[in-house]
Amino acid sequence: MKTHQPGALTRRHFTALGGAALVVPAMARRLRAQDADTIRIGFVGPRSGPLGIFGAGDAFLVEHFNRAQADGIEIGGRRYGVEIVLVDTQSDPVRGSLVTRDLITGQAPDIVITASTPETVNPVADACEAAGMPCLSTTAPWESFYFGRGGRPGQPSPFRWTYHFCFGTGNFVTLYDDQWRQVDTNRKVGILAPNDADGNAIRAGLLPALSAAGWDILDPGPYENMSSDFSRHIEAFRSAGVEIVNAFPFPPDFPVFWRQAAQQGLAQQVKVMQMAKAGLFAAELDAMGSLGYGLHAGAYWHPVFPFASTAVGLSSAGIAQGYEAATGQQWNQQVGATASLLDATLAALRASGAPKDKAALASALSGLQCDTAVGPVDFANGPVPNCAETHLVGVQWNRATSGPWGYQLDVVSNADHPSVPTTAAMTAYRLGG
Amino acid sequence: MSESLLNALVQGVLLGGYYAIVAAGLSLMFGVVRFINLAHGDLLVLGAMLALIAVEALGWPVWLAVATVIPLMAALGWALQRLMFERALAAGPLLPILVTLGLGATLQNGMFGLFGSNTRSLGAHIGDLSWSGWSLPGGLRVGTLPVLTFTLAIAVLGLMHLMLRRTPLGRAIRATAQDPGAAELSGVDARRVHRAAAAIAFALAALGGVLLAMRAQVTPFAGPPQLIFAFEAVVIGGIGSLWGTLIGGIVLGLAQTLGGTISAQVSLLAGHLVLLAVLGWRVLRDEAAARGGWIALMRVKGPSHD
Numbered sequence: 001m002k003t004h005q006p007g008a009l010t011r012r013h014f015t016a017l018g019g020a021a022l023v024v025p026a027m028a029r030r031l032r033a034q035d036a037d038t039i040r041i042g043f044v045g046p047r048s049g050p051l052g053i054f055g056a057g058d059a060f061l062v063e064h065f066n067r068a069q070a071d072g073i074e075i076g077g078r079r080y081g082v083e084i085v086l087v088d089t090q091s092d093p094v095r096g097s098l099v100t101r102d103l104i105t106g107q108a109p110d111i112v113i114t115a116s117t118p119e120t121v122n123p124v125a126d127a128c129e130a131a132g133m134p135c136l137s138t139t140a141p142w143e144s145f146y147f148g149r150g151g152r153p154g155q156p157s158p159f160r161w162t163y164h165f166c167f168g169t170g171n172f173v174t175l176y177d178d179q180w181r182q183v184d185t186n187r188k189v190g191i192l193a194p195n196d197a198d199g200n201a202i203r204a205g206l207l208p209a210l211s212a213a214g215w216d217i218l219d220p221g222p223y224e225n226m227s228s229d230f231s232r233h234i235e236a237f238r239s240a241g242v243e244i245v246n247a248f249p250f251p252p253d254f255p256v257f258w259r260q261a262a263q264q265g266l267a268q269q270v271k272v273m274q275m276a277k278a279g280l281f282a283a284e285l286d287a288m289g290s291l292g293y294g295l296h297a298g299a300y301w302h303p304v305f306p307f308a309s310t311a312v313g314l315s316s317a318g319i320a321q322g323y324e325a326a327t328g329q330q331w332n333q334q335v336g337a338t339a340s341l342l343d344a345t346l347a348a349l350r351a352s353g354a355p356k357d358k359a360a361l362a363s364a365l366s367g368l369q370c371d372t373a374v375g376p377v378d379f380a381n382g383p384v385p386n387c388a389e390t391h392l393v394g395v396q397w398n399r400a401t402s403g404p405w406g407y408q409l410d411v412v413s414n415a416d417h418p419s420v421p422t423t424a425a426m427t428a429y430r431l432g433g
Numbered sequence: 434m435s436e437s438l439l440n441a442l443v444q445g446v447l448l449g450g451y452y453a454i455v456a457a458g459l460s461l462m463f464g465v466v467r468f469i470n471l472a473h474g475d476l477l478v479l480g481a482m483l484a485l486i487a488v489e490a491l492g493w494p495v496w497l498a499v500a501t502v503i504p505l506m507a508a509l510g511w512a513l514q515r516l517m518f519e520r521a522l523a524a525g526p527l528l529p530i531l532v533t534l535g536l537g538a539t540l541q542n543g544m545f546g547l548f549g550s551n552t553r554s555l556g557a558h559i560g561d562l563s564w565s566g567w568s569l570p571g572g573l574r575v576g577t578l579p580v581l582t583f584t585l586a587i588a589v590l591g592l593m594h595l596m597l598r599r600t601p602l603g604r605a606i607r608a609t610a611q612d613p614g615a616a617e618l619s620g621v622d623a624r625r626v627h628r629a630a631a632a633i634a635f636a637l638a639a640l641g642g643v644l645l646a647m648r649a650q651v652t653p654f655a656g657p658p659q660l661i662f663a664f665e666a667v668v669i670g671g672i673g674s675l676w677g678t679l680i681g682g683i684v685l686g687l688a689q690t691l692g693g694t695i696s697a698q699v700s701l702l703a704g705h706l707v708l709l710a711v712l713g714w715r716v717l718r719d720e721a722a723a724r725g726g727w728i729a730l731m732r733v734k735g736p737s738h739d
Binding site for chain 1: 658
């Protein structure tokens, strides 16, 4: 006996509807996966959680990619549609590995791409290597990609499926040596590097190279991330008369350090405050207020890079403007770097001649030479197998002279990347700008 | 060397003022309501986030934001005590821990959903205050904000001291803390006292959060490390003791800065070691008291001389 009104939605009807709603896209997906004329790119990256800002431009770039590649791409006389599947690591390495395996088994991509920090790139690349899935990645120093996953210097590469292009320690040496010369100092450099994988890599590689280049390095020793107090480092730098500070902090630690440095008189004597890891994003500088004007850093992409992204159909300046218009946020370096990842991916698909053949794709990646939004990428002449080296420019966060934002990022050194024009002369740090 | 030691002493004491404020609310809840609030660090961040929203999205001046957020958080404390904590307490000692653990996770992910993962800081909105300092004789320099924080810690704890000693509410709180049953027999409504204590604890958490946002930057996931510092200050200073919280905060701050002068890596570790040492000493002291003094404890099996 029916007790409900005709037309009303019962629980059973609702469940049935919901079930149907779930089944339909799943079927559609299976149909598409069988489609031999569509190339599927699985893009794994951090889009939520503490690293979420690295993925803030992904949706914008994919939209432009779809627009630019709407007619598909022609490879080996055959036209393929291209589809990007976005997957979120939630900034968690364990989850990054898990979602990559799910992506490979559930969505059958032809290639997986990933970017932003070793915590994202390494687990995703490991999952791809294990599954025999071609994988291309960027934005993590190439040493941490290659040596951090078990590669050994001088030995054959243990990786067959995974490829990576980014800057490395050597670029920092060239960059800092040029950038620090531009201001008159006593060449005494204080190092703030924590007790973590990056800090230890810097002690092993970068600091000896800087010493060899004639810089007087003072390293008071490793500290634990998320410290409340940096008096020990500040006192050591101040009493040694350090005029250059080179910091590699976990980003939330930097404002604590630099505010204490100003309170305790260090910021008043420092002429170059060189940040790495911290200071990539304008939001961090906005949180510092006037204390951030004049801080120095390195950048792996900038709107004045004289390159364009063919994959998304935009020049470097166009990427920055488009991102700001689409999101209402100030441009950031990762948008350009992610565009370069899409450029290199398309170039590899084209070079393979057979994008559905995973072995052909991996072999195309191993010798890939192409132009991207961050500059030329050359896997044939990389520092180690599976890696290609890109370059850095020296930058300084200055008070914005025009526009809606508080800070502008000026290019002040191009020794490591000579084709990029500088936009301002480097000035010494002055407290409060 | 002596100069850097003196510097470490001064910075450590000032840091202790911040820890004392962060720990005071936790200590009050534990001392009066017998309730371990594992969401205390996340409440700190909630207070900071609310103040940041008022300043950044609504354009309020910082003082107005702080003056609004503190009573707002107090009201939230009252409501949560009434609707959630009271019921959890009635169900035994384990449930409050689980409830506040869940509350913390909810707060973290709720704030992440609402405000995103960008780091924010009040430091940019208080001008020079976040980084200005004074030169003292002997090459010492102290920051304005740490000095203000330390002064605020003394003022807040002093006010609480006066409140507990001189007002009817204070008397009721002390009575309830000692023996809720006996207090009820004497006409004190223990549940109302507990709600008042929760309101004060949440207000203190909001104040701590605002100070955290001024000295550092906050993200939705910044709460748990602050909870650890608060816990250590409370345990070192003696659970439920008001001035003990200040002492505990200062000891923790000193341990970190003095540990840092040995090696930068020892800084956080030194704080944890002091906590263990204090706990160990308390256990031994009780043991000694039970056996009739320290000397008896030393000679556990030996014959007793004189």
